[in-house]
Amino acid sequence: MPQPNIDAIHAALARVNDPEIRKPITELGMVESVTASAEGVVAVRVLLTVAGCPMKEQLTRDVTAAVSAVEGVTSVDVALGVMTDAQRGELRTRLRGDAPANEIPFAQPGSRTRVYAVASGKGGVGKSSVTVNLAAALAARGLSVGVLDADIYGFSVPRMLGVTGRPTQVDQMIMPPIAHDVKVISIGMFTPGNTAVVWRGPMLHRALQQFLADVFWGDLDVLLMDLPPGTGDIAISVAQLVPSAELLVVTTPQIAAREVAERAGSIALQTHQQIVGVVENMSWLDLPDGSRLELFGSGGGQAVADSLAASTGTRVPLLGQIPIDQRVREGGDDGRPVVLDAPDSPAAVALRSVADALAARSKSLVGKSLGLTPVR
Structure with missing residues (x-):
C-alpha cells in the first residue's frame, strides 16, 4: 500500500469537529502534529482546550475514525495534550474576534439570532416543556439552537433535555453542554445536587448577563430563553440586556391562567418588546372514544392573544394548542422530548x-438601525 499522504490526513482531520465548540479542530489550532510512517502508522497529537475535557474520548474516536479512512493508513495513534494559556487566548480570539469579554452577541445590531423569551403568568402551565420541545423540534429542522434556562429558582431544563454534563471553561468562555443538538445552559449545572438558589435581584441580573455574554453560543439561528413565571427581575433584565427578544406567551385554557398570562404579556407595553404569539398548553384530553375532555375549559389561548393584540395594537396570533399527553410528562422526566x-x-x-x-x-x-439618512 502507498504511504499515507499528509495532506490527505489533514483534510480528514478538517472534517472532525470539536464536540463542544462544533468547529473543525484544524481551524481551532487543536492539531499540534501529524506524522505518517512508510508502514501506514499515523501519529496525531491533539491539544485539548482544558485538561479535564469531558469529550476527550469522543474526540479520540472521531479522530481515529477520520484518519483510518485515508488511503494507506494501517493504524492510528492519537496522543492528547493540553493547550497553554497563550494557545487558549488565541482560541478565544479565533472564536470571538476582538469583541469585549462581557459583550452580549444577541444584543448587537448585526446579530442574526432570533431570540424568543418564553413567558407565562403563573407556574404549572408547562412553559418549560414547551420550551425544550420547541428547541428540539427546531434543531431537528437543521437550525442551530440554544436554550437558556433563565428560571434561576425553578430550573428544570437540564432534566427535561437529559443534560448530565457540566460546562467547561476556556479562557473566560463557558462551553455549554449539548443535548439533542441543542446547546444548553442553566444555573442547575453549577449547583450541587438539588440545592436551592437563594439570591436577590442583582444576583439574578448578573447571572443572566453571564449566561448571555460569557457562554460561547456560536452562530445560533434561534435562542430560546425559559423565563420564570410572572413579571419580576428576570423579565425586566431580559428586556434590558436583549431588547430585540420577542415574547412567546404560554397559558392554559382556564380563566385564572388566562388572566395572569395577559399580565405577563402586557409587560411588552413597558419594555417595548414584540409578542411573537401565544401557545395554549393542556388544551384538552383525547378520550378513547374519539371525543375530547376539556379539563381546563376552552378558549383561553385565543382570549389571551386577542387581549394582547388589543392592548399592544399589534397582531398577536394563537400559534398552537397542545393537547394533554402523558408522553410529554414522561419525556420531560426522562430527558427525551416528545417531539423526538x-x-x-x-x-x-x-x-x-x-x-x-x-x-x-x-x-x-424592531430597534434596528436601517442605515437611512434624510434627503434635504
Missing part, C-alpha cells in the same frame, strides 16, 4: 407546528 421520542403523537405534531411558525418567522426590525 413520539413524533406522531398529537402533542408532538402540535408542538412541531409551533416550531415551524417560529422557524419561518423573519428577523424583526
Whole structure:
C-alpha cells in the first residue's frame, strides 16, 4: 500500500469537529502534529482546550475514525495534550474576534439570532416543556439552537433535555453542554445536587448577563430563553440586556391562567418588546372514544392573544394548542422530548407546528438601525 499522504490526513482531520465548540479542530489550532510512517502508522497529537475535557474520548474516536479512512493508513495513534494559556487566548480570539469579554452577541445590531423569551403568568402551565420541545423540534429542522434556562429558582431544563454534563471553561468562555443538538445552559449545572438558589435581584441580573455574554453560543439561528413565571427581575433584565427578544406567551385554557398570562404579556407595553404569539398548553384530553375532555375549559389561548393584540395594537396570533399527553410528562422526566421520542403523537405534531411558525418567522426590525439618512 502507498504511504499515507499528509495532506490527505489533514483534510480528514478538517472534517472532525470539536464536540463542544462544533468547529473543525484544524481551524481551532487543536492539531499540534501529524506524522505518517512508510508502514501506514499515523501519529496525531491533539491539544485539548482544558485538561479535564469531558469529550476527550469522543474526540479520540472521531479522530481515529477520520484518519483510518485515508488511503494507506494501517493504524492510528492519537496522543492528547493540553493547550497553554497563550494557545487558549488565541482560541478565544479565533472564536470571538476582538469583541469585549462581557459583550452580549444577541444584543448587537448585526446579530442574526432570533431570540424568543418564553413567558407565562403563573407556574404549572408547562412553559418549560414547551420550551425544550420547541428547541428540539427546531434543531431537528437543521437550525442551530440554544436554550437558556433563565428560571434561576425553578430550573428544570437540564432534566427535561437529559443534560448530565457540566460546562467547561476556556479562557473566560463557558462551553455549554449539548443535548439533542441543542446547546444548553442553566444555573442547575453549577449547583450541587438539588440545592436551592437563594439570591436577590442583582444576583439574578448578573447571572443572566453571564449566561448571555460569557457562554460561547456560536452562530445560533434561534435562542430560546425559559423565563420564570410572572413579571419580576428576570423579565425586566431580559428586556434590558436583549431588547430585540420577542415574547412567546404560554397559558392554559382556564380563566385564572388566562388572566395572569395577559399580565405577563402586557409587560411588552413597558419594555417595548414584540409578542411573537401565544401557545395554549393542556388544551384538552383525547378520550378513547374519539371525543375530547376539556379539563381546563376552552378558549383561553385565543382570549389571551386577542387581549394582547388589543392592548399592544399589534397582531398577536394563537400559534398552537397542545393537547394533554402523558408522553410529554414522561419525556420531560426522562430527558427525551416528545417531539423526538413520539413524533406522531398529537402533542408532538402540535408542538412541531409551533416550531415551524417560529422557524419561518423573519428577523424583526424592531430597534434596528436601517442605515437611512434624510434627503434635504
